[in-house]
Amino acid sequence: MVNISVVAQWCHCRMTCRMAALTVLRLPARLVEFHPHLKGTFLLHCICRRIQCRFYTKDIHKDLPDRGLGQYKELQSQFKRHLRATYSRFSNEPDHSVVYGRQNIYFVEGDGIYRMKNRQRKTEPEQVLNLGCISDYEDMQRWTIQRIRLSPEEKRLAATLKKNDTEKLRCVIVTLDQRDILTLEDVLSFEWATDEVFFYTIQESLKCQKVYRLDLTKNGSGICTVYEELEPDVFVEVSLSRDRQVLIITCSSRSSSEVYLVDLSDPRLKPILVQARQPELLYHVEHWRQNLIILANTGLGQEYQVVMAPLSKPSMVSWDKVFTPSPGTVLKDMDVVGGHCILVAMTANNELELIVVPLSRSREAYSLQLPMWACVIETKRPGLKDHLNTFEFLISSPVRPPVAYCLYPEEGHLSSGDMPSRFKKQQRNYITTRVTACSEDGTLVPVTLLHSLDCKRDTPLLVHVYGAYGEDVNMQFNPVKRLLLEQGWALAYCHIRGGGERGLAWQRQARVKGKHRGVEDLRACLSYLFSTGVSSPSRTALTACSAGAVPVGALCNVWPDMMRAVTLQSPFLDVLGTMEDPKLPLTVEDREEWGNPMENPEQRITIASYCPVYNITPQRYPSMLLTAYADDNRAPLVGVLKYVKKLKQAVQTHSNVTSESDGEPNIVVNIQPGSSHVGPDEWESMLDEEALQLAFLYNELDLEPPRPPYRKKI
DSSP, X not given: OEETTHHHHHHHSSOOOOOHHHHSOOOOHHHHHHSTTHHXXXXXXXXXXXXXXXXXXOOSOTTSSOOOOGGGHHHHHHHHHHHHHHHHHTTTOOOSOOEEOSSEEEEEETTEEEEEETTOTTOOOEEEEEGGGTSOHHHHTTEEEEEEEEOTTSSEEEEEEEETTSOOEEEEEEETXXXXXXXXXXXXXXXXXXXXXXXXXXXXXXXXXXXXXXXXXXXXXXXXXXXXXXXXXXXXXXXXXXXXXXXXXXXXXXXXXXXXXXXXTSTTSOOEESSOOOTTOOEEEEEETTEEEEEESOSGGGOOEEEEEETTSOSGGGOEEEEOOOTTOEEEEEEEETTEEEEEEEOTTSOEEEEEEETTOGGGOEEEEOOTTOOEEEEOOOOTTSOTTOEEEEEEOSSSOOEEEEEETTTTEEEEOOOOHHHHHHHTTOEEEEEEEEOTTSOEEEEEEEESSOOOTTSOEEEEEOOBTXXXXXXXXXXXXXXXXXXXXXXXXXXXXXXXXXXXXXXXXTSGGGHHHXXXXXXXXXXXXXXXXXXXXXXXXXXXXXXXXXXXXXXXXXXXXXXXXEEEESOOOOHHHHHTOTTSTTHHHHHHHHOOXXXXXXXXXXXXXXXXXXXXXXXXXXXXXXXXXXXXXXXXXXXXXXXXXXXXXXXHHHHHHOOOTTOOOOEEEEEESSSOSSOOOSHHHHHHHHHHHHHHHHHHTTOOOOOOOOOOOO
16 A cells, blocks of 8 residues: 555654554454454453553652642543453454465464464464563563564564664564574564565664665575665655565655665666656655556646556656546545555545546546545555455544455445444444534635534533644544543544645645644634534643644644643644754754744744744643653653743743632643653553543543443452
């Protein structure tokens, strides 16, 4: 699947994308059903894993004013029990974590990677990698397996591991028959070319700029550099074409890209350039029958369209148009399945759809509607034995668990997996409403509203926002959101400019000089929701992660009476201070998004006009819970502390000159150790953090907490 946000976007921008595989340790439902005897083993392991997990309580910054966490302790414990019960209900939802080889299927359990023979129910799982082989027992508990790749003939396996609550990465290569192990440090993206040739990138200072080739032969192993990027703001990744004929080296900055190809019939050849980098040219490549299928922003308004070029003449002069979407429809992703180009698109009504383009007769393209509630599509990477003529994927929403779908593009047939009967009746009561709010300049801003009951003025509302780097606000399934919906909350997702929901122009409008538009869009969304009777400011809370804190913090400075509470995780709040310091990781790369205050006085004025830290003023602010991590290099802790100090001073000054009856807002800081930017990896730590957020929201919105979860009598 060609993801137009690119690995570079989530790897080196200030954003959060917590992956379900890193938050809940589970086996896919289909594997448990296929091998029933595993279920008890898995549940026992989960219990042991939870016992082994450690929750850090070290108070890192004792010089801070009272962090205010104690007042939520009792309610936090209560919500932690609710969260355990909720996660347990959804522990066996389908995912794509199982890797299908030619003879075996591979899956992760707590202490390593296991395999079983395909289609053999009675075989016992065989361990192929034990984490204890690469670290001692104590350190073993600190690593999480992220990705698995099998070599073409299934002779070797490679897996990347992430050290919990850090940015530390490690790749482990296992020769399956001999169980020889080789480790490579700091590997991010990687692919097998043959059973003996392995390509990978190394992450340094939160980005990758070199591609290496590892040769594993009978005479030993050798490593050489295949490609090196010289531009400091460019991020490099490697991937395989779906037909596994070509290795793709994608080199992307915020606004341009460049792609090199390696023909895997001879993987030791020098990479071939597709099209040299040009300003504002973004393109992504797939391979089909000695042709390149390219998703490029060469369409009207510099939006994405599909073009084709022969592999022998790949440059832009040879690009022939294959498909251009209709006005109002934007392309989000592309894949090539058999002789068809499969496009994930967002319609003018802000709904997801699939567009199927037969590559040999593109005029016969057709669209397939997905369920109206679908918010996220997660595609499956085909296994070594899978048919390459089918397109498998999952759809989900923040409150609806993933449902498996399979598309047969030649027949135009779309089939879906069965949803567990225990959920079918409940799902009918969950409503997905898509509306638009009119911003100050007349732009219509999409809002996705999730609710189970008719919304009223006293309905508690949790508003989600991001709006940066061309990334969509995170709408993956989350059991916590499901719990809130079951408790009568409404959830709003504001697709403000700066994000990628409405295409590349949507991002460009709120980049550098246009950052104020994201704040105006957020205000318009809230105003629309209140005017239509969906909650009210006293029952509304905003939540954001990383760069999403910028529009939220800016809104709080100008219109603080539009919400009662705010929760921010890994918040990026000191935009001006960060962009002025080129020594910080990602500053040079991020100046395309925020501007360069060191060389452009006008851009400095623009940043200073909305930067949350520099616009705090004595007034009534909403209550805030800020969760930060001590060694976070993507959103430095120093910016969070600067913001909290100035905010507390402003709140105190306002309190000294007024006599408000409802008291001061609570400004609560939760500082955790580690360098993680996406939240804790360990189960107990994650539960504690999420339970604290729920306790904070219920307390600040003056809501009655839910009853304790039902416990069966033993």
